[in-house]
Structures are given as C-alpha cells and as structure tokens.
Amino acid sequence: MELHKIEQLVEKYFEATTTVAEEETLREYFSKDDIAPHLEQHAPLFNYFAKAKEERFTKSVPLKPGINYMKWVSVAAIAIFTVGLYFYQPTPAPVTLADEYTQEEIESAKEAFALLAMNFNKGTEQLYHLEEFEKTTNKFLTKK
Numbered sequence: 001m002e003l004h005k006i007e008q009l010v011e012k013y014f015e016a017t018t019t020v021a022e023e024e025t026l027r028e029y030f031s032k033d034d035i036a037p038h039l040e041q042h043a044p045l046f047n048y049f050a051k052a053k054e055e056r057f058t059k060s061v062p063l064k065p066g067i068n069y070m071k072w073v074s075v076a077a078i079a080i081f082t083v084g085l086y087f088y089q090p091t092p093a094p095v096t097l098a099d100e101y102t103q104e105e106i107e108s109a110k111e112a113f114a115l116l117a118m119n120f121n122k123g124t125e126q127l128y129h130l131e132e133f134e135k136t137t138n139k140f141l142t143k144k
Contacts, residue, residue: 003036010042 009026012018018026029035030046097106 006036006039010039 006026006029009018009022013023013026027046027050030039030043031050035043101109
C-alpha cells in the first residue's frame with residue numbers, strides 16, 4: 001500500500017471519520033515491521049488495540065451478595081433510624097409579630113421605616129440631579 005494513502009487514513013482516524021475497514025487497514029499496516037519513520041509514533045496506539053482485544057477477564061464474578069452483608073446493612077439502618085429519633089426536635093410553631101411585640105412597638109417601627117424611606121428617596125433624587133449634570137458635561141466635553 002502506498003504511503004500517501006496511509007497518511008491520509010491516519011489523518012482521517014484522528015478526525016474520527018474513518019470506517020471500520022479503514023481502521024483495520026491501519027492496524028494491519030502498523031502491525032508490520034516496515035513502518036515509515038515519521039509514522040512510528042502512532043504504532044504503539046494501534047498495537048495496543050490489538051493486544052487489548054486479546055485480553056480476557058479470568059476471575060469469577062459473584063452474582064449473589066453475601067448473607068452477612070445484608071444483615072449488617074439492616075443493623076446499620078436500624079441504628080441510624082434510632083439515632084435520628086433520639087436527636088429529633090420538633091420545630092416550634094411560628095411566632096407572629098403580635099405575639100412578640102406590643103402594638104405600640106409595631107407602630108413605632110412603622111414610623112421609623114417611613115422616615116427611613118423618605119430620607120432614602122431624598123438621596124436618590126440627588127443622584128438623579130448628579131446624573132443630569134454628568135450628561136450635560138459629557139455633551140460639552142465630547143463636542144468637536
């Protein structure tokens with residue numbers, strides 16, 4: 001097989017566009033001893049796949065879990081459940097403002113929030129004037 005075709009197949013392989021037959025051609029080429037020097041770096045990749053195909057798992061796989069394993073899992077579940085019941089603390093009923101504070105305290109807090117809102121609005125009005133000032137000065141500064 002000509003070298004140019006092998007180079008094209010290697011490029012296609014790394015772009016993931018080769019077919020199964022083309023990959024088999026590459027495996028056959030790289031399994032030989034006469035590989036082009038600039039393609040020798042790819043030889044271990046294709047040789048690995050050939051060796052990995054021959055590997056087999058020889059150990060036995062247990063299909064049933066051991067009886068002792070299931071006993072210990074059930075004991076652990078019961079222990080966790082018991083500890084959870086021991087440390088369980090029910091949450092108290094939610095407390096309303098009327099239960100916590102007197103009516104005078106609630107009205108005083110409302111007045112304080114209204115004053116805070118009024119002062120906050122004054123501050124934002126000043127920011128609006130500052131923004132208008134900035135727009136006007138930018139008109140004069142960027143004028144050509």
